[in-house]
Amino acid sequence: MRNRIKHLFEQKQKGLLSVYFTAGFPSLNDTETIILELEKNGVDLIEVGMPFSDPLADGPTIQASSTVALRNGMTISTLFDQLKDIRKKTQIPLVLMGYLNPVMQYGVERFCQRAAEVGIDGIILPDLPLREYVEEYKELFEKHNLSKVFLITPQTPEERIREIDSHTNGFIYMVSSASTTGKTLGLAEQSQAYFQRVAGMQLQNPGVIGFGIHDKETFASACNHASGAIIGSAFVKALQEEGSLQQNIATFIQSIKN
Amino acid sequence: MSYHVNEKGFYGKFGGAYVPEMLYPNVEELRQNYLRIMQEPDFQEELQHLLKDYVGRPTPLYFAPRLSEKYNTKVYLKREDLNHTGAHKINNTIGQVLLAKRLGKKRIIAETGAGQHGVATATVCALMGLECIVYMGEVDIERQAPNVARMKMLGAQVVPATSGSKTLKDATNEAIRDWINNPENTYYIIGSVVGPHPYPDMVARFQAVISEEMRAQLLEKEGTELPTYVVACVGGGSNAAGAFYHYLDEPAVELIAVEAAGKGIDSGESAATSVLGKDGIIHGSRTLLMQTEDGQVTEPYSISAGLDYPGVGPLHAHLFESQRARFMSATDDEALQSVLELTRLEGIIPALESAHALSVLDRLQAKPSDIIIINLSGRGDKDLSTYLKHFHFDEK
Numbered sequence: 001m002r003n004r005i006k007h008l009f010e011q012k013q014k015g016l017l018s019v020y021f022t023a024g025f026p027s028l029n030d031t032e033t034i035i036l037e038l039e040k041n042g043v044d045l046i047e048v049g050m051p052f053s054d055p056l057a058d059g060p061t062i063q064a065s066s067t068v069a070l071r072n073g074m075t076i077s078t079l080f081d082q083l084k085d086i087r088k089k090t091q092i093p094l095v096l097m098g099y100l101n102p103v104m105q106y107g108v109e110r111f112c113q114r115a116a117e118v119g120i121d122g123i124i125l126p127d128l129p130l131r132e133y134v135e136e137y138k139e140l141f142e143k144h145n146l147s148k149v150f151l152i153t154p155q156t157p158e159e160r161i162r163e164i165d166s167h168t169n170g171f172i173y174m175v176s177s178a179s180t181t182g183k184t185l186g187l188a189e190q191s192q193a194y195f196q197r198v199a200g201m202q203l204q205n206p207g208v209i210g211f212g213i214h215d216k217e218t219f220a221s222a223c224n225h226a227s228g229a230i231i232g233s234a235f236v237k238a239l240q241e242e243g244s245l246q247q248n249i250a251t252f253i254q255s256i257k258n
Numbered sequence: 259m260s261y262h263v264n265e266k267g268f269y270g271k272f273g274g275a276y277v278p279e280m281l282y283p284n285v286e287e288l289r290q291n292y293l294r295i296m297q298e299p300d301f302q303e304e305l306q307h308l309l310k311d312y313v314g315r316p317t318p319l320y321f322a323p324r325l326s327e328k329y330n331t332k333v334y335l336k337r338e339d340l341n342h343t344g345a346h347k348i349n350n351t352i353g354q355v356l357l358a359k360r361l362g363k364k365r366i367i368a369e370t371g372a373g374q375h376g377v378a379t380a381t382v383c384a385l386m387g388l389e390c391i392v393y394m395g396e397v398d399i400e401r402q403a404p405n406v407a408r409m410k411m412l413g414a415q416v417v418p419a420t421s422g423s424k425t426l427k428d429a430t431n432e433a434i435r436d437w438i439n440n441p442e443n444t445y446y447i448i449g450s451v452v453g454p455h456p457y458p459d460m461v462a463r464f465q466a467v468i469s470e471e472m473r474a475q476l477l478e479k480e481g482t483e484l485p486t487y488v489v490a491c492v493g494g495g496s497n498a499a500g501a502f503y504h505y506l507d508e509p510a511v512e513l514i515a516v517e518a519a520g521k522g523i524d525s526g527e528s529a530a531t532s533v534l535g536k537d538g539i540i541h542g543s544r545t546l547l548m549q550t551e552d553g554q555v556t557e558p559y560s561i562s563a564g565l566d567y568p569g570v571g572p573l574h575a576h577l578f579e580s581q582r583a584r585f586m587s588a589t590d591d592e593a594l595q596s597v598l599e600l601t602r603l604e605g606i607i608p609a610l611e612s613a614h615a616l617s618v619l620d621r622l623q624a625k626p627s628d629i630i631i632i633n634l635s636g637r638g639d640k641d642l643s644t645y646l647k648h649f650h651f652d653e654k
Contacts, residue, residue, distance in 0.1 A: 052553075052554065053422065053554040053555045054422070054427070054431055054540065054541075054555050056277075056278060056434050056435065056438075056541075056542075057278040057280060057438065059435070063421055067421070067422075070554060075552040076552065077552075099539075100276060100539050101539040101540070101547070101549070101553045101555070102553035102554065103553070104537075104538065104553060105549065105551065105552060105553030106552075106553065126278035126279065127276045127277060127278055127539065127542070128276065129274070129275060129276060129277070131266075132274070132276075150279065151278065151279040151280070152279060153279055153280050153283075153441075155280075155282075155283040155441055155442075156279060156282070156283070157283075160282075175279070175280060178280060178438065178439060178440070178441045179280075179438065180280075180435045180438050180439060183439070
């Protein structure tokens with residue numbers, strides 16, 4: 001079976017737009033609508049956030065959306081139910097992003113199996129360390145044809161970046177600067193040096209830049225240094241504007257792309 | 259069975275360093291350096307000097323005659339309440355701030371629940387002339403006002419944590435987020451034996467001075483280093499880790515960890531993690547954790563802000579699972595009773611946290627010849643408004 005992430009990067013090496021949203025936000029059953037609207041507006045890859053009560057790597061916007069999503073009743077089981085027919089409607093690559101504890105309680109094996117069944121292509125679990133992944137879970141993820149996407153930061157040493165590159169097969173999530181999600185300081189000069197350093201390493205996996213990407217300018221700037229960029233907090237904020245979900249999504253995505 | 263951390267940072271299956279990549283370099287820097295720095299002669303010299311002349315160590319091991327008479331056994335109190343700043347917390351902050359200095363860090367952050375760790379951190383930062391930011395849950399800021407005032411007096415910035423239950427767990431989240439955003443110049447002084455490896459081991463080593471002294475002091479008083487029981491309260495578990503440390507490999511000594519049952523274990527308002535928790539990940543560590551079936555962390559409750567934590571250090575999770583330690587619990591009401599009992603029998607006003615440890619005395623069924631050491635981890639000054647509210651002295 002082909003992996004849609006791999007296929008995507010074979011087709012498109014530049015200017016790729018990936019968008020994150022928290023499942024269960026603004027309303028419990030918005031998941032499918034958001035995915036289909038994002039695709040319709042020309043997004044290339046979608047990260048579906050599985051809300052967690054204590055999201056350590058996230059800033060206030062995604063924390064707040066997670067709190068609302070949990071209050072709305074979102075769980076991993078519910079999310080899989082919502083996604084069970086998604087592959088009849090779209091072939092856009094889908095990545096699930098969340099924290100390890102809820103996945104552990106659901107059962108990692110059962111999680112991988114269900115994810116594969118509904119047509120998920122990749123998984124991001126920021127607090128699952130590389131070593132534990134390699135020793136305990138890699139075989140399982142590969143068996144279910146799931147790309148395990150890892151983060152790197154400006155502080156990640158070259159040797160570790162190479163190690164991460166050797167254990168993954170989707171893309172590398174390049175955190176733009178030392179920060180939690182949702183900081184909008186722009187991409188500092190320091191970050192540019194880091195992007196160039198990583199580009200010069202000739203990794204086997206493409207890089208996608210995330211954290212702090214929030215408008216047309218930061219998106220374009222990030223795309224100069226990697227295959228594409230990820231927008232999370234700014235999109236979650238846009239979903240809270242007045243107006244319909246469809247309008248908000250179209251307005252926001254067009255503001256990035258045009 | 260080993261009760262010490264292994265080279266991968268685990269106690270049995272618990273522990274590890276489940277941190278996002280953004281924290282990896284910080285945690286790794288600490289892991290590679292903590293043991294080396296702690297063993298350096300000049301580090302030890304500075305640490306021992308400060309523990310003696312600044313903190314006031316060794317703290318007494320006090321034979322409590324009237325408490326012993328009441329329970330018809332021999333009760334000793336390890337007087338951590340007599341430390342500078344009023345609790346055991348400073349044993350750890352002194353150690354970590356010296357480590358931070360040697361790692362060249364200029365900015366110190368910390369989380370705090372009851373405020374004891376926040377005060378202990380603000381104190382050592384004042385001593386060393388370092389910038390200090392303390393994260394504290396909004397709810398705790400309200401119920402521990404005297405400690406907030408002390409931190410401000412000491413020059414620390416107290417930042418309220420306004421997410422979740424607005425208590426210790428959320429303050430810890432905020433401190434970790436600060437560290438992610440300031441990876442190069444900042445050192446995070448964790449206050450308990452929680453968090454990613456090497457913190458649980460490092461904090462336990464800095465608190466181990468408690469049981470090191472107990473052994474020597476008990477030998478002097480009773481002709482043996484080994485009591486029948488060592489009793490300590492457990493939130494995250496730093497005072498218990500220190501009180502147990504040098505007895506872990508002495509099977510003759512029964513280790514008793516006392517958790518906060520809040521309004522009762524089955525009341526839905528409790529912090530008794532060993533009973534209510536199951537295997538999970540919190541704050542970078544695999545441990546026992548109070549959570550929903552879906553793996554969302556639940557809000558714990560205890561009258562004591564220092565025990566109000568949904569997890570427990572991985573060492574304690576291992577001591578529980580391996581049955582090396584016996585876990586008991588005390589309710590809010592039982593702890594309050596013990597506060598008054600110790601105050602009136604021995605003239606010592608204990609912290610609410612420490613009072614939980616006293617509460618199991620009547621349940622131990624100790625023999626007259628048994629020796630019980632209770633780690634009196636802190637003094638009750640910070641809890642006076644709670645005590646006044648509950649005991650209604652004015653009406654009597």
